[in-house]
Amino acid sequence: MTTTPANDRAEPLLEVRDLSVGFPTREGLVRAVDRVSFSINPGEVVGFVGESGSGKTVTALAVMGLVAAQGAIESGSIRFRGREMIGLPEGEWRRVRAREVATVFQDPMTALNPVFSVGHQISEVLRTHLALGRQEARERAVELLGMVGIPDARARAGDYPHQFSGGMRQRVMIAMALSCDPSLIIADEPTTALDVTIQAEILDLIRSLSTDMGVAVMIISHDLGVMSAMADRINVMYAGQIVESASAVRVLVGPRHPYTRALLQSLPRVEGQAILTAIEGAPPDLISLPMGCRFYPRCPFRGDDRCRDSNPDLREVDTGHWVRSFYDLEPVA
Amino acid sequence: MTALLDVRELAVHYPVRARGLTRRRTGAVRAVDGVSFTVERGRTLGLVGESGGGKSTTGRAILMLQRPTAGSVLFEGVDLAGVAEGELRNLRRRMQLVFQDPYASLDPRMTVGRLVGEALDIHGLAVGRSRAGRVAGLLELVGLDPKHAGRYPHEFSGGQRQRIGIARALAVEPIFLVCDEPVSALDVSIQAQVMNLLADLRDRLGLSYVFISHDLAVVRHISDRVAVMYLGKIVEMADRDDLYDQPLHPYTKALLSSVPSPDPNVQRARERVMLRGELPSPADPPPGCRFHTRCPHAQELCRVVEPPLVSASAGHVVACHFWRELRSTPVEVTRARTSRRTS
Numbered sequence: 001m002t003t004t005p006a007n008d009r010a011e012p013l014l015e016v017r018d019l020s021v022g023f024p025t026r027e028g029l030v031r032a033v034d035r036v037s038f039s040i041n042p043g044e045v046v047g048f049v050g051e052s053g054s055g056k057t058v059t060a061l062a063v064m065g066l067v068a069a070q071g072a073i074e075s076g077s078i079r080f081r082g083r084e085m086i087g088l089p090e091g092e093w094r095r096v097r098a099r100e101v102a103t104v105f106q107d108p109m110t111a112l113n114p115v116f117s118v119g120h121q122i123s124e125v126l127r128t129h130l131a132l133g134r135q136e137a138r139e140r141a142v143e144l145l146g147m148v149g150i151p152d153a154r155a156r157a158g159d160y161p162h163q164f165s166g167g168m169r170q171r172v173m174i175a176m177a178l179s180c181d182p183s184l185i186i187a188d189e190p191t192t193a194l195d196v197t198i199q200a201e202i203l204d205l206i207r208s209l210s211t212d213m214g215v216a217v218m219i220i221s222h223d224l225g226v227m228s229a230m231a232d233r234i235n236v237m238y239a240g241q242i243v244e245s246a247s248a249v250r251v252l253v254g255p256r257h258p259y260t261r262a263l264l265q266s267l268p269r270v271e272g273q274a275i276l277t278a279i280e281g282a283p284p285d286l287i288s289l290p291m292g293c294r295f296y297p298r299c300p301f302r303g304d305d306r307c308r309d310s311n312p313d314l315r316e317v318d319t320g321h322w323v324r325s326f327y328d329l330e331p332v333a
Numbered sequence: 334m335t336a337l338l339d340v341r342e343l344a345v346h347y348p349v350r351a352r353g354l355t356r357r358r359t360g361a362v363r364a365v366d367g368v369s370f371t372v373e374r375g376r377t378l379g380l381v382g383e384s385g386g387g388k389s390t391t392g393r394a395i396l397m398l399q400r401p402t403a404g405s406v407l408f409e410g411v412d413l414a415g416v417a418e419g420e421l422r423n424l425r426r427r428m429q430l431v432f433q434d435p436y437a438s439l440d441p442r443m444t445v446g447r448l449v450g451e452a453l454d455i456h457g458l459a460v461g462r463s464r465a466g467r468v469a470g471l472l473e474l475v476g477l478d479p480k481h482a483g484r485y486p487h488e489f490s491g492g493q494r495q496r497i498g499i500a501r502a503l504a505v506e507p508i509f510l511v512c513d514e515p516v517s518a519l520d521v522s523i524q525a526q527v528m529n530l531l532a533d534l535r536d537r538l539g540l541s542y543v544f545i546s547h548d549l550a551v552v553r554h555i556s557d558r559v560a561v562m563y564l565g566k567i568v569e570m571a572d573r574d575d576l577y578d579q580p581l582h583p584y585t586k587a588l589l590s591s592v593p594s595p596d597p598n599v600q601r602a603r604e605r606v607m608l609r610g611e612l613p614s615p616a617d618p619p620p621g622c623r624f625h626t627r628c629p630h631a632q633e634l635c636r637v638v639e640p641p642l643v644s645a646s647a648g649h650v651v652a653c654h655f656w657r658e659l660r661s662t663p664v665e666v667t668r669a670r671t672s673r674r675t676s
Contacts, residue, residue: 051520063376195383196547197608200591223506225593228600249597266525268554270592271599272577276554278525282490298522 010080012039013216014181015061015138019038019076021055031074032058034240037314042183045207047231047248049221053283054237059221060186063218064101065093098129102177106189108169112161114220118172119145119157125179144175148205158166178215185209190222203229214220215258224267228252236260239284239294242314246321257323259295271326293325301327335410336371337509337541338395343368343404345387345394349616362616364390367404368566369642372509377535377542379556379573381549381588385615386562388545392511395543396428397421408509426456429502433514435494437484445472445497446482452504471500476530492523496530502536513545528555549592553577554650558648561585564615564623567642571649581651583628630655633649 021033033055040046048056061067063078064089065085105111105328115119122141126132134139138157145153148171161169170190177185187206191199207230210217219230225232227248234251236259237243244257255261265277281298290296292308299307306326314324346361365387372378380388393399395406395445397413406413408428416424432438439448443523450468459467469479475496495515500511507585512531532555534540546552552559553573560570561584568581580586587606594600608627612615619626625635634654642652653659 033428051522157553167611195384195612196549196591197587200593200605201607203593223593224521224595225600228595228597229593252595252597263522264595266522267595268528268548269548269596270550270577270589271594271596272553272574276525276529278529279522280526282523283520323346328607 011078013042013044014040014218015077015079015082016059016063017077017079019059019062020074020080021058021067022072022074022143024072025287027287030303032286033062035076036237036240036242038235038242038245040184040216040218043216044212045217045219045230045232047219047221047227048233048237049224049227049300050237051222051283053239053286055240057188059237060188060218060220064097064103064186065090069296093235099180100178100182100188101184102172102182104170104177104185104187104190106192108166108173109161111173112169114161117158117160118164118175122157122172122176122179125176129180140179141175142180143296145172147178148172148175149201150175154171165198167202168192170194170202171205174202174209175257178209178213182215184216186218186220188221190219190225191226192221199226206230224252224264236263239289240286241294241324243295244322244326245314250318250321256317256321256328257325258299258301258327258329261329262298262300295325301329303327336407337374337409338389338405338543339405339614341369341405341407342393343391343394343406344402345399346391346402347412349584360616361612363478363565363618365394365401366645367399368562368565368567370560370567370570372541372543374508374541375535375539376546377555377556379552379559380543380545380562381487381506381552381559382548382562383588383612385564385612386563387615388547388562390514391439391562392430392513392543394543396425396430396511398402398430425503427507428509428511429507431495431502431510431512431515434518435498436486436518438498439494441486441574441601442482444485445477445489446463448486448497449482449504451501452501456505458505467504471504474503474534475500476526490523491519494525495519495527499527499534503538508539509541509546511543515544516551517546517548531555543577549577549588561588564613564618566623566652567650568624568653569649569651570642575646575649579649581645581649581656582624582653583659584605586625622652630659 001096002178012165017037019033019036020031022169023030023032036059050056062073073086095318119141122144123137126140142157145157150156150171152166157266164172191202206217223229234240234248236251238259242259244251255264262279263289266279268276269325279298284290284294293312296307303326312324312326317323317328341367344367345365346363348358349360350356351359368391370378380391382388390399394401401414444642446468449471450464453464453467468482468566472482474480477493503514516527519527535542544555559573559576560567563584570583580589587608590603590606612626613626621637622635622640625631640652640654642650645651645656
């Protein structure tokens, strides 16, 4: 049996297999990401949803080659366009980060330099990585700012980050992310700091970039609504592991893992919902994980001795639908 | 019976001063600008809207943590705006605040027992054995193990810390709570626990809430009545289902249509009301209707005359010149991008 949820289409852009990432701490090794496997096809939007500590951000950092500093990739494989990235020298990683994988973070203010105009900052990226001339880079920067919906882009290119609103700053970040024409954008909670009307605009923008330019997107969020609006495929993470992986509709409408289903039932809806069924307890401490299924102590179905004693593998319960549970919930009608 | 809380024409203006020696007053940020509402006993009023709307300032002004510039706050018939600081302490026993961030509002060096007992001491409510009993009772009330009274805040999870915050607020036996984004810092699976606890306490203890949140789904769930704020004003207020099922103000419609639904079928069918431009500065709100710079339906009248809050139906008020027209004619909307998802 294979334990790798994959889309059986063209060659994936990014293919991650059995990735484990550990962080040494005083209390012992914390495995923030535990045997995570997934793939992202060109132009596909893949969502990672989970609560704090579920491992979604560390997974993204690993894909960018950015965990080496504090933690360590213990095992696994990260292939980008078929090429193994783990073990490559830092310079190679940097080249991939510069040209192929762009990132958009939650807080653009910390990612932008406050003392340079945004036009200058985007031009710098273009001149460094694409070796464009000064004038050419400037023109392209204005073009990019216009493309992400910044009105009056030519004039605003001369403005500094603090002169933009939160939503406009996130657009600047996206313009910068697009500057080297990446094939994958990693967006980590890109709209969490924004008001809801602005969030909707930024999500539209990212979605349209994917549709129009064929950029693949790895979007990370705690918000199942964001997943629903964005993702083609969703990976649900819990305590460092992927617990369910399927198309967005399957995960959100017909979840088959007890955690996914319980999470959806605990969510208040703007359409109204009479009863909120809370999930008891809190996610486990990664230092002292339950011996068996990591969701067992909170599982509304509670299961049996098997659930208590051994951690289930991911298994394919339906074509392209993977669940890490001994229980396979019947799909809801 | 009169309302428990009756807020009339409440205003909070912050002075804006020039730089330099004179610090001359050059203007004012009108964070809250003429807000009126009532809260009945045992009921919850939700305040919703985006940042800069004045929700939190309204909450703090109700409790006189921020003195209002104008208007009155009648609590059980007493105008708090006219009460001297010294006498407020007694009144504050009746009204408490639950904060967003349970991490920041708990002293890390105090045990939970002391944190919860502190309020009892300040108000001289219980000493000795009865104090210990009260603390244990409060912890139990909010779903914490009384045996953990000797632990420190860092030993608890985020959701448990918010329970400690609620126990502290309830220690003085208030009848009214302002809850300011009480579940916004919590993980999704914990949010429902705390919301259910707040609803349960309200029903068991007969509490009344002003519940402030930017999260429209959370507000719908907990509130009986909801007010939508934009740049310091209430633009629409109605009973919960009325407001969410029949929104009249273009801003309310835009907000509701912007929340992405976890149900992909609902999400795909949703028609988005797109807003133009950006949120203006509350220091310099637009003339006329404050929303006109972003409203998809703004007319000349909106740029000049500020629309009063008028009654559209029983209990449903709206501040828009054109609410009737917008209700009868189909709203001009931009269909949100259709997704290419396959199942």
